Amino acid sequence: MTRSPGGLVYGKFWVPGDWLGLDQDKVCRGVHRVAFYLVHGRWPEPNALHGCGYPLCCNAENPQHVHEGTLKQNTAEMFERGRGPLPPVQVGSQAHRSKLTDQQAREIISRAAAEDVSQQALAVEYGVSQPTISYVLRGKRRSLQ
Numbered sequence: 001m002t003r004s005p006g007g008l009v010y011g012k013f014w015v016p017g018d019w020l021g022l023d024q025d026k027v028c029r030g031v032h033r034v035a036f037y038l039v040h041g042r043w044p045e046p047n048a049l050h051g052c053g054y055p056l057c058c059n060a061e062n063p064q065h066v067h068e069g070t071l072k073q074n075t076a077e078m079f080e081r082g083r084g085p086l087p088p089v090q091v092g093s094q095a096h097r098s099k100l101t102d103q104q105a106r107e108i109i110s111r112a113a114a115e116d117v118s119q120q121a122l123a124v125e126y127g128v129s130q131p132t133i134s135y136v137l138r139g140k141r142r143s144l145q
């Protein structure tokens with residue numbers, strides 16, 4: 001399970017790599033993506049989105065719940081529902097402090113490795129800038145095991 005800064009919980013499944021034609025034992029995929037795969041027999045292009053806005057929902061039989069779309073579209077839908085992340089607020093000395101916890105930085109690194117998720121999408125989800133994500137992924141900000 002992954003907890004996003006907004007407190008939403010996303011379920012994750014490990015699925016056999018050959019489901020995606022990958023030469024890996026297991027890959028990590030969001031539950032709703034796996035649900036879409038199981039219902040439709042193919043992976044959502046490019047992403048599976050929640051029409052209902054409920055991150056744990058995996059009702060892929062009903063497109064009003066889980067449907068295909070782009071992350072850009074997903075972000076637009078989140079804002080329509082008033083669920084989008086607020087722009088980061090920087091006040092005084094806090095402006096120079098990291099806005100990501102070590103836990104979040106590790107999550108970002110492992111998700112970027114396991115999922116086809118863009119830096120921009122991660123930036124929106126974690127409420128930081130894309131260069132911050134890039135920074136974390138290049139390991140310049142943190143030395144993580």
Ligand SMILES: [Zn+2]
Pocket residue numbers: 052053054057058059064065066
């Ligand atoms: Zn739903």
